Amino acid sequence: MDLTLRIWRQDGPEDTGRYEHHEVSGARPEMSVLELLDVLNEQLVDSGREPVAFDSDCREGICGACGVTVDGRPHGPAANTPSCHQRLTAYSDGDTLRIEPLRAAAFPVVRDLVVDRSALDGVIEAGAYVRIPAGTAPDADSTLQDHETADTALDFAACIGCGACVAACPNGSANLFVGAKLGHLALMPVSALDRAPRAREMVREADREFGPCSLYGECSRVCPAGIPLRAIGAVNRERLRSVFRRS
Incomplete structure (x- = not known):
């Protein structure tokens, strides 16, 4: 099938950016959005033009590097699916796709479809480390945890x-991301040793870089990992808990 692509091009962080129109022929329904961009870049290189910059790595839906926005929706039309697994089955011959970077104030555009997501790294760094008691290996049943937890x-x-999740939120909130990290570490026996200080620092960093939760749940509908909305509750729960507990 033949598709028209409106691609966001931006030469650098200081450039205002613009859309370019390109015609791509021979696209197949089983192709992913990234494979469509590969085909476009082959056309651009063959014609002596600059290819479109975009991030990708594993292309197996587990690295999180490939995020783009398709027709205003982070990753693409299919819910809970990363860009590298978004297939063209949702489109017909002659359709137009608008592809642009993840849009959020915390994610400045580096070039074309590539954004700087180091603000998320800052939240993880604020959580510092996981304290693990030194010594000989503990017995397998010395630290108990039930299966459901x-x-x-x-x-x-x-x-x-x-x-x-940040790009989908009207307020640019990272609460689903932060809640997932806090909830995970709070539930594990060893990492829970530094639960309170970790929560204070991670929530403080998130408040500095990202907006407040919009309460609409857009984040969970685009999350490739299907992180449940209850993760958002972990942010305020861990924040409040850290006020009354030092560890």
């Missing part, structure tokens, strides 16, 4: 840090 912690730990 472990499963919940793993659900939160599935977050890949792609930043789609």
Whole structure:
């Protein structure tokens, strides 16, 4: 099928940016959005033009590097699916796709579809470290944790840090991301040793870089890892808990 692409081009952080129109022929429904960009870049290189810059790595939906916005929706039309797994089955011959970077004040554009997501890294860095008691290896049953709690912690730990939740939120909130990290670490016996100071520092950093939660739940509908909305509740819960507990 033939598709028309409106691609955001921006030469650098200080450039105002603009849309470019390109025609791509021979696209197949099973192709992903990233593969469509690959085809476009082959056309641009063959014609002696500058290819479109975009991030990608594993292309298996687990690294979180590939986020773009398609027709105003982070990652693309399919819910809870990363850009590298967004197929063109949602489009028909002659359709137009608008592809641009993840839009958020905390994610400045580096070039074209590439954004700087280091604000998310700052939240993780604010959480510092996980304290693990030194010594000989403990017995397997010395630290008990029930299966349901472990499963919940793993659900939160599935977050890949792609930043789609921030781009989907009208306020540019990162509460789903922050809540997933806090909830995961709070539920694990060893990492819970520094629960209060970690929560204080991570929430403080998130408040500095990102907006407040919009309470609409847009974040969970675009999250590739399917992080549940209850993760957002962990932000205020851990914030409040840290006020009354030193550790």
